[in-house]
Every structure is written in structure tokens, then in C-alpha cells.
Amino acid sequence: MDQALFYISCIGVILLIGLLCSILSRTFNLPNRLLLLLSGLCISAVKYNGEQLIRFSQLFLNSIAVITLAIVAFDSASKLKLRKFDTISSAAFKLSIASFLLNIVLLSAASFYLFRPMSILLAVIFAAVISGTDLSAIAAMFSGTSLKLFELLKTESVFNTSFVVLVPMLLISIISNAAVPSAFLSKALLILQHIIAGIGTGVLIAVLFFKFMKKYYSQILSPLAMLSAALLAYAGAESIGGNGILAVAAAGIIFGNMHLKHAKDIQEFKEVLSKMLEIIVFILIGSIVKGSRNISFLVSAIFLFLIFISIRFIAVNLSLTNLNYSLKEKLYLTLNIPKGIAVAAVIFALATKPVAGIDIVLNLIILFTVFSVTLSVIVIHFTKFFAKYKGART
Numbered sequence: 001m002d003q004a005l006f007y008i009s010c011i012g013v014i015l016l017i018g019l020l021c022s023i024l025s026r027t028f029n030l031p032n033r034l035l036l037l038l039s040g041l042c043i044s045a046v047k048y049n050g051e052q053l054i055r056f057s058q059l060f061l062n063s064i065a066v067i068t069l070a071i072v073a074f075d076s077a078s079k080l081k082l083r084k085f086d087t088i089s090s091a092a093f094k095l096s097i098a099s100f101l102l103n104i105v106l107l108s109a110a111s112f113y114l115f116r117p118m119s120i121l122l123a124v125i126f127a128a129v130i131s132g133t134d135l136s137a138i139a140a141m142f143s144g145t146s147l148k149l150f151e152l153l154k155t156e157s158v159f160n161t162s163f164v165v166l167v168p169m170l171l172i173s174i175i176s177n178a179a180v181p182s183a184f185l186s187k188a189l190l191i192l193q194h195i196i197a198g199i200g201t202g203v204l205i206a207v208l209f210f211k212f213m214k215k216y217y218s219q220i221l222s223p224l225a226m227l228s229a230a231l232l233a234y235a236g237a238e239s240i241g242g243n244g245i246l247a248v249a250a251a252g253i254i255f256g257n258m259h260l261k262h263a264k265d266i267q268e269f270k271e272v273l274s275k276m277l278e279i280i281v282f283i284l285i286g287s288i289v290k291g292s293r294n295i296s297f298l299v300s301a302i303f304l305f306l307i308f309i310s311i312r313f314i315a316v317n318l319s320l321t322n323l324n325y326s327l328k329e330k331l332y333l334t335l336n337i338p339k340g341i342a343v344a345a346v347i348f349a350l351a352t353k354p355v356a357g358i359d360i361v362l363n364l365i366i367l368f369t370v371f372s373v374t375l376s377v378i379v380i381h382f383t384k385f386f387a388k389y390k391g392a393r394t
Contacts, residue, residue: 018279040286074230076161077252092155094319103127132164134340197242202250332386339369
């Protein structure tokens, strides 16, 4: 079969499987992303002539990883409204910062100790990725939690998604630059150039595209223009030695904080595109990342997850000290930590990087994703116990 036709067929099959998973998720009230991951694992077991039946070239996987990262980074950054900062936003910002910093310090140290072949930088990357939350992972199952808890968790996910995407990719760049033999000052200047060139490119492209879209708006073409702005910001920054993800994030912040008519149409387009990428990425993760079957690895991962929950509880208490939240509500915020498309995009991108020891990090992140989504599903079923309840959705 022609390779192009083979890839098209594989993508069609993956999207069909994703559609069936979505139907099952809605029908039986199950977390869709776990179903997609399990589907990917099943796909990886299907062989033909000794090879995985549904497979893609490394170039294709790299391209999908870059596109997904760029869209996730742009979308998350565009939701950061600098002018709209109320009490919930302030609490969510403190919670995301506290969780992120405590994870970077404590969780990275614990993971480095428990999984010794892991380098300290990879431990920090793991801690940074795991700091992310995404309420849409279980949004279909939310049934009348108190408004302030739901809004707080939703706003927190907006803030920490940016950290999840930016920090790991910056650290991967540092690891890559560290491998190049040169003086410390040269490396430091190279990293600084990486950051400045990335932000500068993103700002320039965002301003140019915003002026164009403001003057020549089209319901069909403007969403495509925003997508091309994100991809061009990434490509432009990388081509001049800058950081593509920083460029996309900078462009997203500018787009999100400038007034643009018909923004709802653009948001609907992004949601459809994000849903398609979510299906592809989660299934591909399940099919290309080989999970560890070592029992001691699983036990250590469960113990590390318990440490992670403890750190989260500390962060919740530190950030909400002066606010009127009960112990039960704080426990609810502690245990609702599902991982979503941002974490998946980073897993997918990391899986395409030739970094020594990255397999341990990938296996841990996937296990934490399964643990966190499962825990959140269980907690939501006990919403009556934790928070004010407005009635179950049937």
C-alpha cells in the first residue's frame, strides 16, 4: 500500500476509535481519556507480519507533537486574562504557584531518590509536568459542585497549563545545550538567546496577525489565521535559535488580552481542533509508550503518588490560608487533580526526544495520569460529602 494512503487510513481508524470512546464515555459516564489510552495500548498489541499494524514514521510523530504542543501552549496562554483578576483568580494563581514550586522542590527530590537512574533534571521535568491539572478531563462527570470550587479548579488549570508546557520544554533545551561542549558563559548566553528570540518572535507575529485579523475579519479564515500564527511563531523562533514554545505562549497572551470581535467563532474552531488532536495524541501515547510491567516500579510509583497528594494538600493549605474554605473543601481541591491534553502533549513531545532516561519519566507520567483521573472520578461521586451539592446530572 502507498505510504500516504496507509497513513490516511491509520488516522481515519484512530479518529473512529476516538469517536467510539467518546460515545462510550458519555453513555457510561467514564473518563474519555482513560478509554483513549487503553485503546492505544490495545492498538499496540495488534501485529501484522511482526510489526505494529497502526504505525507512523518518526517524522510524522515529531510533526504531530510540535503541532499539538503549539496549539496547547497558544490556547492556554490566550486564556490568561491579565486585566481580569478577581478573588478566585488570585486564589487559583497562588495555588498553582504553590503546587508548582513545592513539586519542583519536594516531588523531584522524592522521584530522584526512588528512581535512581533518573537524573535530577529529568526529575524536575517530571515534577513540572505532573503539576498540571485539566478539569475538562472529567468535565462531563461534574454534577453540581459548589460554584467556587469548580471555578477555582478551572482557573487553576488555566494558570498551571502554561507551566506544564513551558518549563519541561525549556529544560529539554537546556539538556540539549549542555551536551554541546562549550564554556559556561557561552551556554548561558545561548539559553538567554533562546528565551529572548522566542518571546520576541511571538510578540512580532502576534501583533502583525492581530492587526490583519482586526481589519479583515472572516468567520472562516480568521480562525485559520490564528492557527497559522501559532505555527509560524513556533517555526520562526526555532529557525533563528529561539524557543518555539515561548514564542507561541507570548503570541497567545497577546491574542488573549486584545479585544477581537467574533472571538466566540474562533474559540469554537479551537475546541473542534483540540478535540481531534486530543483523540490522536492520547491514542498514539498508548500505542508508542511502552509501559513498565515491573511490580516494584508500580509500587514505587504508587508511593510517589501518595507523596504527590500530600504535597498538594500542603499547597492548598498554604495558598488558601486567609480564605473561607472548610477542611472538606480543601480535601476536595487536593484530590481533584486530573491530567489533561497539556500533559499528554508534553508526554508525546518527550517521547520523540532522544534523551537518556526519558522512558522512566514517560512511564511515571502515564501512571500518574491514570491515578489522578481515576481518583478524581471517585471523588466526584462523593461530592455530597465534600461540598455543597446541587443535584446529580442524569
